[in-house]
Amino acid sequence: MNNIEQTLSIIKPDAVERNLTDEIKKIFTNNNLNIKESKKIHITKDEASEFYKVHQSKPFYNDLCAYLSSGPIVVMILEGQNAVLANRKLMGATNPKEAEEKTIRKLYGISIDKNSVHGSDSTENAKKEIEFFFKN
Numbered sequence: 001m002n003n004i005e006q007t008l009s010i011i012k013p014d015a016v017e018r019n020l021t022d023e024i025k026k027i028f029t030n031n032n033l034n035i036k037e038s039k040k041i042h043i044t045k046d047e048a049s050e051f052y053k054v055h056q057s058k059p060f061y062n063d064l065c066a067y068l069s070s071g072p073i074v075v076m077i078l079e080g081q082n083a084v085l086a087n088r089k090l091m092g093a094t095n096p097k098e099a100e101e102k103t104i105r106k107l108y109g110i111s112i113d114k115n116s117v118h119g120s121d122s123t124e125n126a127k128k129e130i131e132f133f134f135k136n
Contacts, residue, residue, distance in 0.1 A: 006083055008076070008126055008132075010118035011024050015116035032080050033090075035076050036078070038076040051129070084121070091103060091104050
């Protein structure tokens, strides 16, 4: 069965700042994820708070929102076979120190906060997150 999905990917401020956008995009495309849409934006802290609302109760919530709104980000819609899972495998563990070799976070992540990328964790959240950044 052909399980073509879409997922949201964000290249976070630390990676954008270090000019890693093209490198990271190459990792996606080399692994059969098509970049359907991509745009560089700078969101406000309020928008980041809205986006990360699912993490509201967690201790890192405020830092996460402050960080995501601290500089330009690149938001993308990735499409491909089991895109949600494929993207999560490519990203690696949240903590770059624990991420597998050759994953984006192992290669480029600075810390658990500045881990270079975000990706949807389910097809359900992917729909919501894509809608959040790409509402027409």
